[in-house]
């Protein structure tokens with residue numbers, strides 16, 4: 001990441017952390033002393049224990065909603081599983097849980113065993129936890145305030161029996177609000193992957209995500225541009241929907257990696273399961289991108 005960019009707003013100083021009087025919950029506060037930061041809260045210890053057999057944890061984030069973050073997460077999970085990896089997906093987008101639809105698990109209900117909450121496995125063997133599994137019907141809204149949603153996601157991590165996984169992909173809510181930031185601070189991540197389209201507004205919000213990640217010391221593995229082009233049905237020409245890639249320009253500006261781009265798939269219905277055999281434009285484009293993300297996660301371990 002470029003060190004020259006210094007337009008990050010730092011968090012306001014927290015006096016109790018600065019004086020060393022904060023509780024162990026303050027360990028991730030930017031104002032905490034080195035000793036405070038070394039202290040681990042009970043929750044953090046539970047998270048570490050639960051994820052001890054998960055080799056890589058990667059969060060998929062976006063500055064804006066609707067840019068394809070869940071589609072990218074689900075297709076990355078499919079691609080990694082096709083590479084023979086053991087994959088789990090934590091759908092941390094509590095108010096807009098789409099992962100069960102994309103991975104063919106609509107209508108399923110969460111069950112618990114002596115080991116904790118049991119993730120539901122899709123037909124590719126991908127283990128999924130989502131708030132959708134606790135809703136009565138898929139059109140029931142999750143009318144919970146932010147802190148309750150964050151607590152639910154934390155519980156999904158502390159209470160789930162993930163078992164051995166090569167990759168846990170975490171689909172975060174969009175933006176730089178309390179929920180994505182809390183999850184990024186609580187779960188020890190290899191890094192985040194940022195998804196954006198090349199629309200001006202979407203790219204604008206990506207800068208905020210990059211600066212947030214920098215502030216809370218979470219590595220950015222790179223950027224993926226979604227719906228970047230359409231393949232002309234009659235020739236090889238790529239029709240770039242938003243003109244020249246602004247996501248690539250932004251990656252260069254911040255000294256970040258452009259991991260890849262995914263075309264707009266006119267056949268993607270959005271409500272149906274992504275084809276489990278991977279035969280779709282989106283999953284085909286995702287395969288080399290998933291391999292790159294896997295390599296990057298290995299490097300950042």
Ligand SMILES: Nc1ncnc2c1ncn2[C@@H]1O[C@H](COP(=O)(O)OP(=O)(O)OP(=O)(O)O)[C@@H](O)[C@H]1O
Pocket residue numbers: 062064065066067068069070071072093096098173174226227262263264265266268269270271282
């Ligand atoms: N490459 C693509 N080609 C065609 N349609 C796509 C593509 N990527 C995403 N979509 C469609 O765009 C819509 C938004 O995608 P998705 O739900 O994955 O976005 P999101 O960023 O996770 O949204 P939110 O943050 O609001 O949950 C969906 O209808 C999805 O099917």
